[in-house]
Amino acid sequence: MRRIVPWVVPFLLLAAWQAAGDVGWLSGRVLPTPVAVARAGAQLAESGELGLHLRVSFQRAAVGFLIGGGIGLILGMFTGVSRSAESFLDGTLQMLRTVPHLAMIPLVILWFGVGESAKVFLVALGVLFPIYLNTYHGVRSVDPGLIEMGRVYGLGRWQLVVRVLLPGASASILVGVRYALGVMWLTLIVAETIAATSGIGSLAMNAREFLRTDVVVLCILLYAVLGKLADSSARLLERWWLPWHPAFARMPVKADPGDPDGDNR
Amino acid sequence: MSPGVDIEASGIRRAFGSKVVLAGLDIAAAPGEFVVVVGRSGCGKSTLLRLLAGLDKPDDGEVRVGGEPLRGLYPAARVVFQDGRLLPWLRVGANVALGLSSRETHRAAEVLAEVGLAERSHDWPAILSGGQRQRVALARALAASPRLLLLDEPLGSLDALTRLEMQRLLERLWQRAGFTSVLITHDVEEAVALGNRVIHLANGRVLGEWVVDLPRPRPRGNAQFTELVQHILETVMRIDQGILR
Numbered sequence: 108m109r110r111i112v113p114w115v116v117p118f119l120l121l122a123a124w125q126a127a128g129d130v131g132w133l134s135g136r137v138l139p140t141p142v143a144v145a146r147a148g149a150q151l152a153e154s155g156e157l158g159l160h161l162r163v164s165f166q167r168a169a170v171g172f173l174i175g176g177g178i179g180l181i182l183g184m185f186t187g188v189s190r191s192a193e194s195f196l197d198g199t200l201q202m203l204r205t206v207p208h209l210a211m212i213p214l215v216i217l218w219f220g221v222g223e224s225a226k227v228f229l230v231a232l233g234v235l236f237p238i239y240l241n242t243y244h245g246v247r248s249v250d251p252g253l254i255e256m257g258r259v260y261g262l263g264r265w266q267l268v269v270r271v272l273l274p275g276a277s278a279s280i281l282v283g284v285r286y287a288l289g290v291m292w293l294t295l296i297v298a299e300t301i302a303a304t305s306g307i308g309s310l311a312m313n314a315r316e317f318l319r320t321d322v323v324v325l326c327i328l329l330y331a332v333l334g335k336l337a338d339s340s341a342r343l344l345e346r347w348w349l350p351w352h353p354a355f356a357r358m359p360v361k362a363d364p365g366d367p368d369g370d371n372r
Numbered sequence: 373m374s375p376g377v378d379i380e381a382s383g384i385r386r387a388f389g390s391k392v393v394l395a396g397l398d399i400a401a402a403p404g405e406f407v408v409v410v411g412r413s414g415c416g417k418s419t420l421l422r423l424l425a426g427l428d429k430p431d432d433g434e435v436r437v438g439g440e441p442l443r444g445l446y447p448a449a450r451v452v453f454q455d456g457r458l459l460p461w462l463r464v465g466a467n468v469a470l471g472l473s474s475r476e477t478h479r480a481a482e483v484l485a486e487v488g489l490a491e492r493s494h495d496w497p498a499i500l501s502g503g504q505r506q507r508v509a510l511a512r513a514l515a516a517s518p519r520l521l522l523l524d525e526p527l528g529s530l531d532a533l534t535r536l537e538m539q540r541l542l543e544r545l546w547q548r549a550g551f552t553s554v555l556i557t558h559d560v561e562e563a564v565a566l567g568n569r570v571i572h573l574a575n576g577r578v579l580g581e582w583v584v585d586l587p588r589p590r591p592r593g594n595a596q597f598t599e600l601v602q603h604i605l606e607t608v609m610r611i612d613q614g615i616l617r
C-alpha cells in the first residue's frame with residue numbers, strides 16, 4: 108500500500124491527459140496523448156533511430172563529463188592541497204567560472220563547427236567548475252587534526268592525499284558530481300537543440316519541423332528519464348564510495364555527541 | 373639498547389601573539405620513564421605536547437630526543453590525541469595499520485589483539501564506543517613499536533569505569549614494550565596511578581614535581597596512594613588559586 112500511494116496522483120493525471128485527448132479537448136498538435144507518445148516511441152525504437160540518437164547523446168554526455176570532471180577533480184586537488192597552486196590558479200578559475208558556459212555556444216560553433224567536439228567541449232566546460240569547486244572546498248575542509256595525525260603516523264605527501272585528503276573530500280566531491288550531472292544534461296539539451304544532426308535534441312528539432320508533436324514530447328520525456336537515471340547512479344555511487352559515512356550507509360544509528368560524523372539524516 | 377628514548381626540553385618558550393603560554397619551561401624523561409603532566413585546562417599542556425612531538429616549534433629553547441636536537445617530527449614517536457583521530461573511512465584494522473610498511477602490517481592484528489579488539493578489525497570506527505575508539509587509537513600508536521609515546525588526555529572523555537580499564541591497559545602495554553611515555557591529564561589520580569613522576573604545569577612553567585615510588589599495578593584503595601593523590605591535589609590547587617588571584 109505504502110508503495111502505491113505516491114503513484115496515485117501521477118497515474119490519475121496520465122489518465123486525465125489520455126481522456127482529454129480521446130474526447131477531443133486536447134488537439135494532437137498541442138499535446139498528443141500518452142498512448143500516441145508511446146506509439147511514436149515504439150516506432151522510432153523499431154526503426155533503430157531511437158537507439159542511435161540515444162547512444163549518441165549518451166556518449167557525448169559521458170565523454171564530456173569524464174573530461175571536464177577529470178580536469179576539475181585534478182585542479183581541485185591541486186589547489187586544495189597546495190597553497191602555491193591555490194594562489195596561482197584559484198583566482199583565474201573563479202573568474203572563468205562566472206562566464207555562463209552556454210553563452211560560449213556561438214564561439215564554440217565558430218571554433219569546432221557543429222561536430223562532436225563542440226558538444227563534448229560544452230559539456231566538459233559546464234561540468235568542470237562544479238566538480239572543481241566541490242573538490243577544492245572538500246579538500247580544504249578536511250579536519251586539520253586528521254592531517255596532523257597522518258603526518259605523525261608517517262604518511263608521506265602522496266599517502267596523505269590518497270588516505271586522508273581524497274576520502275575526506277569525497278562527500279563534497281559527490282555533491283559536485285550530482286550537481287554536474289544536472290549541468291551535463293542541460294548543456295547537452297541546449298547544444299543538441301541548437302546545433303546537431305544527431306542525438307535526442309536534434310531528433311526533437313527535426314520532429315518540430317514536421318510538426319510531430321508526439322516525437323517532441325517523447326524527447327522531452329527521454330531527457331527527464333536520463334536525468335533521473337544519472338541522479339540515481341550518483342546516489343548509488345555515494346552508497347558505494349562512502350560506506351563509512353553514516354549519512355549514506357545503512358549504519359545502526361548511534362548517538363554520540365563527541366563524534367562529528369555521527370549525524371544521521 | 374632500551375626500546376625507550378630519552379627526551380629533554382629546556383628553556384621552552386612559546387607565545388601566541390602577546391599571550392605567553394610556556395615561559396621558559398624545562399622537562400625531561402629518561403629512557404622508558406613514564407612522566408605525567410598535570411595542570412588546569414588552558415595552562416598549555418597540549419602546546420607543550422605538540423612541541424615535544426615536533427608538530428610545533430618553540431619560540432625559544434630546545435627539544436632534544438635521544439640527545440639530538442629535534443628537527444621536524446621524530447620518526448619513532450607516536451601521539452595519541454584526546455579525540456582519537458581515527459580515519460572514519462578506514463576500517464579499524466586499516467586504521468591501526470596506517471603508516472606501517474608492508475613488512476610490518478602483521479603488527480596491526482597483534483596490537484589490536486593486545487587492546488582486546490581483534491574481532492572488530494572489519495568494523496567502521498563510527499560504530500565503536502568512545503572507549504573502543506581510544507583503544508584503537510592506542511593500538512595504532514603502538515603498531516609501529518614507538519620509542520616515545522606522547523598522550524594528550526587520551527582518556528579525558530571516557531566514563532570513570534572505562535577510564536580505569538584503559539589506565540590498566542596503558543600501564544600493561546607500557547610495561548611490556550618499554551617505550552618512554554609522556555602523558556597529559558587533568559586527573560591527579562590518573563597521574564599517580566600511572567606516572568613514575570608527576571609534573572605540575574602552571575603559569576607556563578613546571579611548578580611542582582613528585583616522584584611516585586609505589587609498586588605497580590597501584591591499587592586505588594591503598595593508603596599511600598590516596599595520601600599522595602591528596603597531597604598533590606592540595607598543592608596543585610593552592611598554586612593554581614594563587615595564580616588566579
Ligand SMILES: Nc1ncnc2c1ncn2[C@@H]1O[C@H](COP(=O)(O)OP(=O)(O)O)[C@@H](O)[C@H]1O
Nearest residue numbers: 388389393411412413414415416417418419420
Ligand atoms: N594555535 C594557537 N593559537 C593561539 N592560541 C593558542 C593556540 N594554541 C593554544 N593557544 C592558547 O594557548 C593556551 C594553552 O592552550 P593548550 O595548550 O591547548 O591548553 P591545555 O591543553 O592545557 O588545556 C590557551 O589559552 C589557548 O587558547
Ligand SMILES: [Mg+2]
Nearest residue numbers: 417418524525
Ligand atoms: Mg589540551
